[in-house]
Amino acid sequence: MTIKTSNASDRPLVQVSQAVKTYGHTRALSGVELQVNAGEVLGLVGHNGAGKSTLMRLLSGLERLDNGTVDIGGMTTPGAFGFSGVRMAYQESSLAPELTVRDNIYLSSARWLPRWCWHKAAAESVVSRLGEIFPDHGIGPNEYVDDLPIADRQRVEIARATITDDLKLLILDEPTESLSGSAVDHLYNYVRKLKATGVAVILVSHRMREILSVSDRVAVMKDGAVVSIHRAGEVSERDLLLAMGGEVLVTEANATPFGPAIDGGRSVVVRVPMTTVSGEATEITAREGEVIGLAGIVGQGQEEVLDRIWHGKRGDIKVDATRAYVPGDRQRSGILPLWNVDRNLTISALSSLSRHGIRQFDAEELLVDKWVKKLNIRGGSRATITGLSGGNQQKVIAARAFASNARTILLDDPFRGVDVHTKAELYQLIREEAAKGRTIVWFSSENSEMQHCDRVYVLRAGRVAGVLHGTEITDNRIITMSFAESETNAA
Numbered sequence: 001m002t003i004k005t006s007n008a009s010d011r012p013l014v015q016v017s018q019a020v021k022t023y024g025h026t027r028a029l030s031g032v033e034l035q036v037n038a039g040e041v042l043g044l045v046g047h048n049g050a051g052k053s054t055l056m057r058l059l060s061g062l063e064r065l066d067n068g069t070v071d072i073g074g075m076t077t078p079g080a081f082g083f084s085g086v087r088m089a090y091q092e093s094s095l096a097p098e099l100t101v102r103d104n105i106y107l108s109s110a111r112w113l114p115r116w117c118w119h120k121a122a123a124e125s126v127v128s129r130l131g132e133i134f135p136d137h138g139i140g141p142n143e144y145v146d147d148l149p150i151a152d153r154q155r156v157e158i159a160r161a162t163i164t165d166d167l168k169l170l171i172l173d174e175p176t177e178s179l180s181g182s183a184v185d186h187l188y189n190y191v192r193k194l195k196a197t198g199v200a201v202i203l204v205s206h207r208m209r210e211i212l213s214v215s216d217r218v219a220v221m222k223d224g225a226v227v228s229i230h231r232a233g234e235v236s237e238r239d240l241l242l243a244m245g246g247e248v249l250v251t252e253a254n255a256t257p258f259g260p261a262i263d264g265g266r267s268v269v270v271r272v273p274m275t276t277v278s279g280e281a282t283e284i285t286a287r288e289g290e291v292i293g294l295a296g297i298v299g300q301g302q303e304e305v306l307d308r309i310w311h312g313k314r315g316d317i318k319v320d321a322t323r324a325y326v327p328g329d330r331q332r333s334g335i336l337p338l339w340n341v342d343r344n345l346t347i348s349a350l351s352s353l354s355r356h357g358i359r360q361f362d363a364e365e366l367l368v369d370k371w372v373k374k375l376n377i378r379g380g381s382r383a384t385i386t387g388l389s390g391g392n393q394q395k396v397i398a399a400r401a402f403a404s405n406a407r408t409i410l411l412d413d414p415f416r417g418v419d420v421h422t423k424a425e426l427y428q429l430i431r432e433e434a435a436k437g438r439t440i441v442w443f444s445s446e447n448s449e450m451q452h453c454d455r456v457y458v459l460r461a462g463r464v465a466g467v468l469h470g471t472e473i474t475d476n477r478i479i480t481m482s483f484a485e486s487e488t489n490a491a
């Protein structure tokens with residue numbers, strides 16, 4: 001380990017110069033220049049595969065540079081535990097699923113916990129830190145990580161990263177992709193608190209509004225390099241999107257409009273019996289060619305509705321036709337890690353592409369090429385799926401469903417970590433597929449996404465709190481219905 005010390009107080013805490021990193025033929029970083037100051041929040045944005053996570057893994061000492069230099073607080077080579085004072089909450093949770101929350105904390109933060117009575121110390125530290133960041137968390141230290149919903153795993157991942165005695169730089173890689181409303185606010189309040197104590201924070205996110213609300217400066221990455229740096233107060237979301245590059249510019253004003261009013265004569269292909277919040281019987285229905293949203297705070301029964309539809313004609317549920325499912329939790333139920341992109345993408349379409357039971361390799365290749373191009377999957381069809389960036393993996397999972405011949409597509413918060421430009425293309429794709437007669441049932445934790453639906457059911461405690469149509473579908477209306485105890489506007 002090489003350690004350089006410096007007394008210069010005006011030196012940046014982090015200085016990255018000419019950083020280059022390649023994986024096989026992929027040049028993930030091609031000469032990155034970046035500085036981060038103590039007590040600063042730096043936002044980092046860029047399209048999927050731009051190199052953000054790779055750069056962050058370098059700063060946390062997980063990866064070594066091929067070329068260039070990194071200097072963090074005078075340290076130029078990471079030691080056995082990475083760079084001193086640098087902690088990272090990872091995009092793909094780093095927690096061991098078979099262990100409890102407490103044991104995970106001990107594994108990660110043992111150096112700062114006593115050796116005796118470590119069970120108690122680890123449990124106390126995580127309960128206290130979770131309480132400090134997310135006051136309403138409700139997570140017990142003895143719960144197994146595998147039993148936690150994705151949002152709670154993310155909370156523990158963030159708390160884990162902050163349990164240390166010498167925090168100088170906290171890296172948050174897409175921390176809010178699975179968190180909802182109040183948890184996001186709580187996290188950013190905590191970030192501001194850290195900043196006030198002189199800790200530097202790097203926040204990687206595709207959510208421009210959040211980035212601008214909490215950062216001092218924003219760095220934009222493109223094709224493995226930092227292409228521009230902006231003062232957060234001097235740029236708009238639009239400026240950042242333009243700096244990231246890409247043809248599609250998305251703002252609320254030009255978001256894809258909801259579809260035309262659906263012909264009541266079209267057949268109902270999904271019918272799920274439900275109860276309203278006031279206890280009356282109701283239904284969630286979807287007709288052929290409709291895009292139906294399931295909204296509300298995360299964990300209010302939206303995934304259970306998707307699960308009931310997925311499992312088909314159980315009890316009194318009606319579901320016509322074939323179905324495909326796009327999970328948002330790609331680590332648990334999305335990617336097939338041993339396979340390349342092409343096999344991950346075609347697996348659901350194989351039988352429809354086969355002729356008399358014989359696989360048609362040409363047709364499979366054409367299908368893969370079409371989707372890799374359409375969704376700009378960086379890495380290409382022959383890459384191993386685990387070698388893709390998180391957002392690109394998520395695109396493959398979405399493409400798998402749309403490439404199948406399923407008539408009903410179930411989306412379970414499917415665009416976590418997908419960049420803004422690709423998201424806009426996916427929204428458009430959803431409308432196009434609906435126009436061809438496919439039915440889409442879509443749960444999203446991002447209320448703004450629900451504006452692309454024809455009709456939205458807002459769920460609370462497993463019940464229908466209200467239904468919104470067309471122009472009624474707004475962030476505010478969804479939030480109001482999610483919380484209002486007396487809302488009776490149910491179907």
Ligand SMILES: Nc1ncnc2c1ncn2[C@@H]1O[C@H](COP(=O)(O)OP(=O)(O)OP(=O)(O)O)[C@@H](O)[C@H]1O
Nearest residue numbers: 023028048049050051052053054387388389390391
């Ligand atoms: N372990 C790896 N093996 C092979 N290629 C990799 C590996 N990790 C990253 N890459 C490649 O390096 C490039 C940059 O990936 P990286 O994960 O840094 O992007 P990102 O900007 O974080 O993207 P996202 O927004 O999707 O998370 C991508 O083309 C990716 O496929």
